[in-house]
Amino acid sequence: MYRPPRQRDRSGLLDLDSLMDILSCLVGVMLFLVIYTVLELGSAAYEAPIPVNRGALPGTEAVIVIAESGTVRPLDARQPLNQLLSGFSIVGSDDVPVFVAQANARPTSDRYFEYSLSYDDRFAVFGDPLRTLALVVDMRDGAVGDSLHQLNRSSRFAALLADLDPDDHWISFEVDSSGVSEFRRARDMALDDGFTVLWSPKTIEFPFTHTLAGGSPTDLLRSKTSALVKPER
Secondary structure (H helix, E strand, O other): OOOOOOOOOOOOOOOOHHHHHHHHHHHHHHHHHHHHHHHHHHHOOOOOOOOOOOOOOOOOEEEEEEEEOOEEEEEOOHHHHHHHHOOEEEOOHHHHHHHHHHHHOOOEEOOOEEEEEEEEOOEOOOOOEOOEEEEEEEEOOOOOOEOHHHOOOOOHHHHHHHOOOOOOEEEEEEEOHHHHHHHHHHHHHHHHOOOOEEEEEOOOOOOEEEEOOOOOHHHOOOOOOOOOEEEOO
């Protein structure tokens, strides 16, 4: 004798089978989208918003700009150094102290800085001479550079860029931790004007010195060779 199957009464239970099917489909779709996105990101090419420079070209001249104490100031020591070295030629080291005293008797400065010479006559532990002739750079009292809110197209830094040719000059920033924001603004201005821009982090404290190379202003900030000079007769 055949008896039909008994139907259980599920009126008081919640059937979750359909909900689980829906959730399973959604999870599968989301996993597919994540995998697809990762693959696309791995193969896509993006243009970096950070400017990349081609580097200083041979035959071009560096213009040094110091970013420090919330300002930017150009440092062009060529003319002051020429004034300090005027009338002198390269000779032995014994006459250097006399030369330094005579050169420093002529005050030399520009818009932002004062310049003088120093001579270090120390010797190494084993008796080797460490004589060093250096240019000393100090701040002028009350002379400040362009601050962050002043760095615009009417600033002194903008006037400096306008006087330079991007094909003949490039901008070399010396950046102290106290001038990072000002450096970024000035860097963007220089890049907008077509200049190559390079920079290096520095701890800048005034006065600071740079060793001279043969008394040559073109070698300032680059060479560590000692310069030995005395007055011409």
